[in-house]
Amino acid sequence: MLKAVIKRSLPGFDLNVDFSVNRELLAVLGPSGSGKTMTLQCIAGLTKPDEGRIELNGKVLYDSEAGINLPPQKRKVGFVFQNYALFPHMTVMENVAYSIRHLPVNEVNLKVERLMNIMNIIPLTDRYPRQLSAGQQQRVAIARALAPDPEVLLLDEPFSALDSQLKERLELELLALQTEYHGSMILVTHDLAEGYKLGSQIAIYQAGRIAQCDTRHKVFASPVNRTVARLTGVRNLMDGIVTRLDGPFAWINIVAWDVPLKALSSPDAGLVPGQKVTVGIRPEYVDLKQAEGENVFPSRILQAVEGISSVTYRFHVQSDQQAKHYINATISKSNALCFEDGQTCLLHFPPENLIVIPAANG
Amino acid sequence: MTDLYLAPLWISLRTVLVATFVTFFVGIAAARWMARYSGRLKSVIDGLFIMPMVLPPTVVGYGLLLLFGKNGPLGKMLLHFGTTIVFSWWATVIAAVVMAFPLMYITARGAFEQVEPNIQDAARTLGASEWRVFWTVTLPLAWPGVAAGTVLALARSLGEFGATLMLAGNIPGRTATIPVAIYFDIQAGEKSQALVLVGIVLVISFAALAAIAYWKGRTPRSKGFLIT
Structure with a gap:
């Protein structure tokens, strides 16, 4: 288990985070410049925090109060760099074996072969990094990082330089790797879908702070505040006031529209009538109805952007007199209803897909 | 006399080899050290190291004197041990080292700073000591x-004249290197x-250039192929 409390100040930037990871994959999500990479560097010992404490499986790696700061060599932390940072003057085999040269030759060979087998790079043994594709380089980088049996594996945006097909394949391989590698993993990414697919836990970074750190379901189903909601892809966010509670449902008056919206809210949300809240819904969950009904609102299409299998619309709900909120909706093409700009149709907000965030949380 | 005739060649070769090695x-x-050092005196020390390159060689020679x-x-201190450097063969080596050092230093430092930090950090996270990182990755x-710095240093020490003359003088068969001997032969x-x-x-010189060209042609990888 990795426990980290890291504080580090730079001119114009302040990193202050506190989290822990068990033997699982923690995906660190956040915009660029939010301190994700710096966190990894602090854990690996490549950057010294100003204050804090980092502990890995009971071993203290860094403690500002006790004056402990182990060098990267002594930390047993594997690091996969964004650009892979392979040794360009060494073959794939030499790269992977670099950290275990002190072992007997046959042991080195066995270990390297096993790792290269896991990462599917046996045929590349004698090649140099410049003779490899980006995807192959990444596999070598992971194999190399795993060779000294690190207790935690840090991956710094490992998929950002890859095309989407290759990326999907390597994501699957990383998922499969979790059956072979039993340490903790931290994956830094700015790709939501990637973080959700790979991370059992997710930490949302925002300007050097962790806005939320929880299981992926929790983070995506109930973001603690507007920022997390926006960062996790909830593109429609509206101010509202709870008017009444009805069993598991809450009726929320959307301020800009002056219409009530019915939302399923978890009992531990502890909503009370009169409370200010933010209501959110992902574009994928907004759908279209043929007839009027609960949570159905006539809306006008402002813009339609056609994708491969779906169309992303921007709607303007008619009762929104001051045009305060646009509604983004991604609607599958198989849903035979197709519209053009300016047309009016009926938008439906399924109550079970609405996210209600108490306004006190920002 | 025939011994003295070729003596400058042997003196120069020995001086160049020892000076380049040092x-x-x-x-x-x-x-x-300077590529990693980031103290307050960095630019002062840096200037001191480069100084022999910008000063006239005779000035450096006078300083050494x-x-x-x-x-x-x-x-x-040397007199204390019963010896003196001035006007001895070692003086040619010292003059050559001092004059060639800045070229080696500047070129090597630039080369070290060009090595991608991530690659060296990767070696560190893989458990390699700083010493091993340097010998197996950085260097x-x-x-x-x-290598370019070494060639420049070698050429500089072979051509060294002013500082050598000041510190080592022109003693045929002992301190007269080729450039010094040529000058005094013409004078005489x-x-x-x-x-x-x-x-x-x-x-x-031609042999050295040919060797470098041959070596470069044979090792295309020597061009520094950093992945980005």
Whole structure:
């Protein structure tokens, strides 16, 4: 288990985070410049925090109060760099074996072969990094990082330089790797879908702070505040006031529209009538109805952007007199209803897909 | 007399070999240290290291004379051990090292700073000691620059004249290196003898250039192929 409390100040930037990871994959999500990479560097010992404490499986790696700061060599932390940072003057085999040269030759060979087998790079043994594709380089980088049996594996945006097909394949391989590698993993990414697919836990970074750190379901189903909601892809966010509670449902008056919206809210949300809240819904969950009904609102299409299998619309709900909120909706093409700009149709907000965030949380 | 005729060649060869050997290691050590050092005195030390390159060689030679002379701090120390450097063969080496050092230092330092920090950090996270990182990663990747610096240092020490003359003088058979001997041969009107030495220098220089070209052609990887 990795426990980290890291504080580090730079001119114009302040990193202050506190989290822990068990033997699982923690995906660190956040915009660029939010301190994700710096966190990894602090854990690996490549950057010294100003204050804090980092502990890995009971071993203290860094403690500002006790004056402990182990060098990267002594930390047993594997690091996969964004650009892979392979040794360009060494073959794939030499790269992977670099950290275990002190072992007997046959042991080195066995270990390297096993790792290269896991990462599917046996045929590349004698090649140099410049003779490899980006995807192959990444596999070598992971194999190399795993060779000294690190207790935690840090991956710094490992998929950002890859095309989407290759990326999907390597994501699957990383998922499969979790059956072979039993340490903790931290994956830094700015790709939501990637973080959700790979991370059992997710930490949302925002300007050097962790806005939320929880299981992926929790983070995506109930973001603690507007920022997390926006960062996790909830593109429609509206101010509202709870008017009444009805069993598991809450009726929320959307301020800009002056219409009530019915939302399923978890009992531990502890909503009370009169409370200010933010209501959110992902574009994928907004759908279209043929007839009027609960949570159905006539809306006008402002813009339609056609994708491969779906169309992303921007709607303007008619009762929104001051045009305060646009509604983004991604609607599958198989849903035979197709519209053009300016047309009016009926938008439906399924109550079970609405996210209600108490306004006190920002 | 025939011994003295070719003596400058042997003196120069010995001086160049020893001076390049010393400059190579001292230059690399200084370059590595400065590439990592980030103290307040960085620019001062850097300027001091480069100084011999911008000063006239005779000025450097005079400085060395003050340092190693009978009343100089280092000269006194050596006298204490019953020896003196001034006007000895070692003086040619010292003059050559001091004059060639900045070239080795600047080139090697630039080469070390060009090595991608991530690659060296990767080696550190893989458990390699700083010493091992340097010998297995930094130096091999900086090798083209280091080699270029060595060639420059070698050429500089072969051509060293001003500082050598000040510190080592012109003692035939002991301190008269090729450049010094050529000058004094011309002064003495011995043009043919000077011509022989000029020819020898030309042959050595061409041979060195040819060797470098051959070596470069054979190792295309030596160009420093950092992945980005």
